Amino acid sequence: MPFQSIFVISEKKESLYELCFGARKLSDQVTAVIFGDRTAAENVADCGAKCVLYCPTESCIPEDYCKAIASEVKKSPCALVLLNNSVRSRCIAGKLGAYLDTAVITCASEIVADNGDIVCKRTVYGGAAISSQAFTGSYGVITVGNGIFGDIDAKYPVTEKIEQISEKPECTVKIIARNEKKSGGTNLAAAKRIVDVGRGLASEEDLDMCNQLASLLDAEVGCSRPVAENNKWMPISNYIGLTGTTVKPDLLFALGVSGQVQHIAGINKSKVIVAINKDKNAPIFKNADFGIVGDIYKIVPALIKKLS
Amino acid sequence: MKIIVCCKIVPDEQEIGVLPSKELDLSKASWKISQYDLNAIEAAKKLSSETSGFLTALSVGRSSALEGTKIRKDILSRGPEELALVIDDTHMFSDSLETAKAIAAALKSTDGFDVVLCGTGSGDLYSQEVGIQVGALLDIPTVNNVTDIRPNGNILEVERTLEDGIEVLEVTLPAVLSVTSDINVPSVPAMKEIMRAGKKPVHVLEVPLTDALPSINNLSQQVPDQQERRMIIIEGDDEEAVESLYQFLKKEIL
Numbered sequence A: 001m002p003f004q005s006i007f008v009i010s011e012k013k014e015s016l017y018e019l020c021f022g023a024r025k026l027s028d029q030v031t032a033v034i035f036g037d038r039t040a041a042e043n044v045a046d047c048g049a050k051c052v053l054y055c056p057t058e059s060c061i062p063e064d065y066c067k068a069i070a071s072e073v074k075k076s077p078c079a080l081v082l083l084n085n086s087v088r089s090r091c092i093a094g095k096l097g098a099y100l101d102t103a104v105i106t107c108a109s110e111i112v113a114d115n116g117d118i119v120c121k122r123t124v125y126g127g128a129a130i131s132s133q134a135f136t137g138s139y140g141v142i143t144v145g146n147g148i149f150g151d152i153d154a155k156y157p158v159t160e161k162i163e164q165i166s167e168k169p170e171c172t173v174k175i176i177a178r179n180e181k182k183s184g185g186t187n188l189a190a191a192k193r194i195v196d197v198g199r200g201l202a203s204e205e206d207l208d209m210c211n212q213l214a215s216l217l218d219a220e221v222g223c224s225r226p227v228a229e230n231n232k233w234m235p236i237s238n239y240i241g242l243t244g245t246t247v248k249p250d251l252l253f254a255l256g257v258s259g260q261v262q263h264i265a266g267i268n269k270s271k272v273i274v275a276i277n278k279d280k281n282a283p284i285f286k287n288a289d290f291g292i293v294g295d296i297y298k299i300v301p302a303l304i305k306k307l308s
Numbered sequence B: 001m002k003i004i005v006c007c008k009i010v011p012d013e014q015e016i017g018v019l020p021s022k023e024l025d026l027s028k029a030s031w032k033i034s035q036y037d038l039n040a041i042e043a044a045k046k047l048s049s050e051t052s053g054f055l056t057a058l059s060v061g062r063s064s065a066l067e068g069t070k071i072r073k074d075i076l077s078r079g080p081e082e083l084a085l086v087i088d089d090t091h092m093f094s095d096s097l098e099t100a101k102a103i104a105a106a107l108k109s110t111d112g113f114d115v116v117l118c119g120t121g122s123g124d125l126y127s128q129e130v131g132i133q134v135g136a137l138l139d140i141p142t143v144n145n146v147t148d149i150r151p152n153g154n155i156l157e158v159e160r161t162l163e164d165g166i167e168v169l170e171v172t173l174p175a176v177l178s179v180t181s182d183i184n185v186p187s188v189p190a191m192k193e194i195m196r197a198g199k200k201p202v203h204v205l206e207v208p209l210t211d212a213l214p215s216i217n218n219l220s221q222q223v224p225d226q227q228e229r230r231m232i233i234i235e236g237d238d239e240e241a242v243e244s245l246y247q248f249l250k251k252e253i254l
C-alpha cells in the first residue's frame, strides 16, 4: 500500500524534528501534530512538515485528542502515522490504531520504501529474530526506535500553514497530579567502557564495589533490567537490553549477569565482552570474549587491588 | 469488583532454536505464561482482595498453546478463581489489533467487568499495545505503564510512570489498565494454591472472531548475525584467574 501522506505526532520538540526528517525521506506530504498552543506550533514551523496542527492541552492530556487526530488522518485515503517510542506515544499509537483499524508496529528499527510499500523491521522473540513487516490496510501506525533516521542533515522552509486541530479533545481519564521526575541516568549509549551489573549482586551497598571497579577502568555503570526495575538500585534509563539502552562500548564488563536473550540484544554491539558469573552454564559465556566462572565477591575486590 | 486479567501463553525464549535457514525453530520450545503477565496477575490478585472482588483470567490463542492442562493450572494457581479461554487455530494472533479484537470480543461475551488488567508487553512480540487497543475498541478509559492502582469507591486512582514524570489519574470504570513489570514482584504459588488450581473451572468460550483480521503482513523473519566472540573461559576465582583477567584487560584496553 503506497502511503502518500505521513502524520508525525510528537510531544517533544527533538523527536518531532527527527521524525519529520525521517518522514520526509518517505514522502513530501508530511503533517505534524503537536501538543500546545499556536506559539508552540510557530516555534516548530521549520520541522519539515507542510502543515502543523496544534492541540491545546491546558485542560487535558495529549491522549484526549486521539479521536480528533484520527479524524484528521482519515481525510487522507491512505496514510502512515509516525510517533516516537515513549510511554505516552505508545498510548496514542494504540488508540489511533484502533480508530484507524490497524495494528501498531512498535519500536521499528528500520523503515524503508520498497516498491511503493513501506517495510518496517522490528525485533521479536527477545532479540532472537528481526521481523520485516508491512501494513495491509489503508492506514498504518508506527512507533520509531531512537535515532534510526540518523543525523538531521536537511533544512526545511518555514511552513505558513499552522492550524488548530478541528475537533475537540475527549477527556477519558482525569489527571489529578503530575510530578516531574529527574531522569539523572548516565549516557550509556555513548560510553566507551561499561561495567554491567546483574542480579548476581547481593545488595545495593555492593554497588560501591562495582563503582570502584568502574572508576579504575574509567567506565560507566549500567545494569540489567531487573536490577533497575525490581531492585530499583539504578535509574530505569541505566538498564541495558532490548527494551532498554543499546550500548556499543569498546569494553563491556558483565558482573553477575546471566545473559538472557533480551539483555544480549543490547550488548552484542560491544567490541569486547568480559564476564564473571559463578554458573558455568550461564548463557553470557557464549557471548563473552573472556570469562571467569567464579564469584564476583572474590574476583572483583582482587582485581580492584591489582588495578589500583 | 469484577476483574479480568489477560495473559498470553508464549514459547519459552530460552528454548527457541535456530534453523540452518536462519529462521527460528519454535518446535522444541515449551509454553509458559508471558513473563510480564505475571505482574498483571499479581496486581489483579491484590486489587481483587482489596475490593473483595472476583478474579477471572482470560487467554486467547491457538490450541497448541492453550490445550495443555499444566499451563491452565499454572495460571489458576496464581490467584484467578476461574479461567476463560478463546482457542482459535484460524488466527496467528501476531499483530496487536488482531489480538485486541479477539480479547474485546471475548470481553463482550462475558456478563460484564469492572477492570481489565494486562501486562506491559508479551515476551514474544512485545508490542505493548494490546491493552490500549482493547480499551479503545470498547471505547472505555485505558491507561498504559501503570505503576500503582488504588481503589476508591467505584473509581480507581492510578499512577502512571512516564520517562520524565509521574501522573496520577482518576479512572472511571469499566477500564483497561496495562501495568508495568515493576509494579510488584510476582509471588510463587503455594502448594495449597497449586492443589486448588486443578479444581477451579476452565471455560472455553465460543466467540466468533470473524472481525479479528490481521492488518500486518509478516514478510520475513531472520535471525541476526551473531557477533563472533573468542570465548576464552577460565574456571575458578583464585589468584591465577584474577591475574589472567588482569592481563587480558591490560592487553585489550589499559
Ligand SMILES: Cc1cc2nc3c(=O)[nH]c(=O)nc-3n(C[C@H](O)[C@H](O)[C@H](O)COP(=O)(O)OP(=O)(O)OC[C@H]3O[C@@H](n4cnc5c(N)ncnc54)[C@H](O)[C@@H]3O)c2cc1C
Residues within 6 Å of the ligand: A126, A197, A198, A199, A200, A201, A223, A224, A225, A226, A227, A239, A240, A241, A242, A243, A244, A255, A256, A257, A258, A259, A260, A261, A262, A263, A266, A276, A277, A278, A279, A282, A294, A295, A296, A297, B035, B036, B121, B122, B123, B124, B126
Ligand atoms: C519482553 C522482555 C523484555 C526484556 N528486556 C530486557 C532488557 O532490555 N534488558 C535486560 O537486562 N533484561 C530484559 N528482560 C529480562 C531478561 O529476560 C532477564 O530476566 C534479565 O536480563 C536477567 O537479569 P540478570 O542477568 O541480572 O539476572 P539473573 O538472570 O537472575 O542472573 C543473575 C546471574 O548472576 C549470577 N550470580 C549470582 N551470584 C553471583 C556471584 N556471587 N558471583 C558471580 N555470579 C553470580 C547467577 O549465576 C546468574 O547467572 C526482558 C524480559 C522480557 C520478557
